[in-house]
Amino acid sequence: MQLNVKKLNDAAVLPTYGTEYSAGADLYACIENNEIINPGETKLIKTGLSMEIPIGYAGLIYARSGLASKKGLAPANKVGVVDSDYRGEVMVALHNHSNVPQEISPNERIAQLVIAPFLKVEYNLVDELNETVRGEGGFGSTGTK
Numbered sequence: 001m002q003l004n005v006k007k008l009n010d011a012a013v014l015p016t017y018g019t020e021y022s023a024g025a026d027l028y029a030c031i032e033n034n035e036i037i038n039p040g041e042t043k044l045i046k047t048g049l050s051m052e053i054p055i056g057y058a059g060l061i062y063a064r065s066g067l068a069s070k071k072g073l074a075p076a077n078k079v080g081v082v083d084s085d086y087r088g089e090v091m092v093a094l095h096n097h098s099n100v101p102q103e104i105s106p107n108e109r110i111a112q113l114v115i116a117p118f119l120k121v122e123y124n125l126v127d128e129l130n131e132t133v134r135g136e137g138g139f140g141s142t143g144t145k
Contacts, residue, residue: 003115004052008089011106012048015113024062024112027092035104037096042076044091045110053084053115060114061092067110072098075111082113 005014011032015025029035030048037043053059061080068074076095092111096102104110 006050008050009048013107024114026109027111027113029104029108029110031106036101038101039096039099042093042095045094047090049090050087055084056117057115058118060116061111064109064112071102072096073102
């Protein structure tokens with residue numbers, strides 16, 4: 001599958017896969033200077049790119065494991081969603097979960113993008129649902145006796 005990408009800034013870097021079998025393509029910071037993110041702070045980091053995601057797909061923005069584990073930086077919304085009809089700049093809302101200021105450099109890999117299909121459903125209001133063995137068991141209810 002090919003995905004049309006538009007550079008909004010000449011310095012923007014196209015997403016790249018770290019390995020042949022990587023699910024997510026790295027997104028790069030398109031910033032002119034180093035950006036400091038203080039503890040507990042969230043900053044929108046530009047990628048300098050807009051994308052034409054096919055209908056029936058979404059771009060899912062996830063944390064990079066190295067950035068999250070080493071610097072405590074991860075998307076503030078946990079998973080960002082880029083809809084197929086969005087044509088604006090893809091940005092990453094990076095949140096600093098650590099207790100020290102963290103720095104993002106120009107062209108640093110800041111997140112990963114997974115292009116995934118999704119189902120569009122029609123929500124049907126009913127009075128009753130089919131019963132299951134689990135029933136209403138919620139958080140932590142499976143695997144306990």
